[in-house]
Amino acid sequence: MSMASNAWLLKSALVLRRSLLVLLLIPGLQQALAADGMAKPVGEPVIEARVNKLAEELRCLTCMGQSIADSQSSFSSDMKREIRDMIRAGKNDREIMDFMVQRYGDFVLYRPPVKSTTWLLWGGPFLILILSLIFLMLKLKKRAGQTAAELTATEHQEAVRLLGKREGDHS
Amino acid sequence: MRRFLFPLVVFIVLAGFLAAGLRLNPREVPSPLIGKPVPNFRLVQLHTSDKFIAPEDLRGKVWLLNVWASWCVSCRQEHPVLIELDRQKRITIIGLNYKDERSAAINWLQQHGGDPYLVSAVDADGRVGIDFGVYGVPETFLIDKNGVIRYKHIGPVTAEVLKAKILPLADELSRG
Numbered sequence: 153m154s155m156a157s158n159a160w161l162l163k164s165a166l167v168l169r170r171s172l173l174v175l176l177l178i179p180g181l182q183q184a185l186a187a188d189g190m191a192k193p194v195g196e197p198v199i200e201a202r203v204n205k206l207a208e209e210l211r212c213l214t215c216m217g218q219s220i221a222d223s224q225s226s227f228s229s230d231m232k233r234e235i236r237d238m239i240r241a242g243k244n245d246r247e248i249m250d251f252m253v254q255r256y257g258d259f260v261l262y263r264p265p266v267k268s269t270t271w272l273l274w275g276g277p278f279l280i281l282i283l284s285l286i287f288l289m290l291k292l293k294k295r296a297g298q299t300a301a302e303l304t305a306t307e308h309q310e311a312v313r314l315l316g317k318r319e320g321d322h323s
Numbered sequence: 324m325r326r327f328l329f330p331l332v333v334f335i336v337l338a339g340f341l342a343a344g345l346r347l348n349p350r351e352v353p354s355p356l357i358g359k360p361v362p363n364f365r366l367v368q369l370h371t372s373d374k375f376i377a378p379e380d381l382r383g384k385v386w387l388l389n390v391w392a393s394w395c396v397s398c399r400q401e402h403p404v405l406i407e408l409d410r411q412k413r414i415t416i417i418g419l420n421y422k423d424e425r426s427a428a429i430n431w432l433q434q435h436g437g438d439p440y441l442v443s444a445v446d447a448d449g450r451v452g453i454d455f456g457v458y459g460v461p462e463t464f465l466i467d468k469n470g471v472i473r474y475k476h477i478g479p480v481t482a483e484v485l486k487a488k489i490l491p492l493a494d495e496l497s498r499g
Contacts, residue, residue, distance in 0.1 A: 213352060213458040226422070227458050230449050255456040257355040 203235050206248055211260050219262065354456050354475045361388075361470045362454035369420050369428055369443035376417070376444045378470050385496045386415040387489070388464040389440070389480070390452060392423040393431035395460040401479035402435045408485060409439035414493050418443030421452045421460055465489055467496045 207221035220228040258264045365377040391398045418440035432438045465474040
């Protein structure tokens with residue numbers, strides 16, 4: 153009896169541990185833990201990974217069409233240094249992004265926030281999609297009303313001749 | 324005839340957007356700092372390394388902060404304009420010597436016609452530059468008597484920009 157319950161306890165402990173490990177693999181949860189300061193980044197690789205993740209989201213303003221992570225420019229390396237220092241100082245991702253926006257504006261973000269000045273940017277594609285669907289529906293409705301004109305007997309014969317007398321040609 | 328009208332209208336609208344886009348300078352990013360207090364700093368002076376300069380030293384004055392460096396090629400273009408502006412004594416010009424070496428900066432001023440700056444602040448690691456949202460040198464900020472940034476010019480200052488934008492605004496701010 154006690155042997156059996158011990159084995160059961162051990163098994164459930166193992167299952168519990170495994171599920172906790174799985175939970176840790178969920179990126180959102182990791183982020184939430186990091187934001188709460190529960191899982192403080194330890195060691196350089198962790199810091200560099202966070203620097204890179206944030207740098208992917210920031211536009212290099214001196215080089216057109218590159219993120220700070222992709223760029224080798226001195227502007228980008230300064231930005232990365234700044235991000236690294238802020239991470240070391242215990243700032244969370246939100247605070248770091250706010251720091252950048254305060255200085256460089258929303259343009260520095262690759263994913264600008266939805267607000268009154270950017271609604272066209274975010275909503276524009278959907279607006280165009282809806283308008284095109286309405287246009288297409290109207291077109292199709294109009295087309296459905298039309299019927300193909302019947303061929304007259306002479307037109308039919310002419311068509312058969314042009315198509316190389318396929319009709320009745322069974323050989 | 325009507326079936327061509329719709330594509331034509333779409334084309335004209337699209338061409339209009341593209342034409343407007345071509346005229347914009349992609350390097351000119353509107354600064355979120357306009358209307359905000361000047362970022363605080365306390366930096367050593369270029370010529371007297373035991374003295375400091377901070378924005379509160381300039382309170383009550385309308386001043387220009389010009390970000391420059393000896394390695395900056397376009398700075399050569401604007402330098403004569405700044406020297407001429409300094410000669411007119413219409414406005415205080417403070418330099419922010421950005422990510423530069425002291426000796427190279429001092430030499431550069433001598434070689435390029437003089438020093439238009441009342442004081443140049445040494446921002447060797449570019450930290451203060453980041454607080455100002457600097458990403459391309461030269462950049463110029465117009466700051467009012469209360470230490471609020473009123474205007475930012477990206478790229479070399481030209482006589483036209485001074486005449487059309489910076490000096491009229493500076494005069495208005497000095498009066499007010």
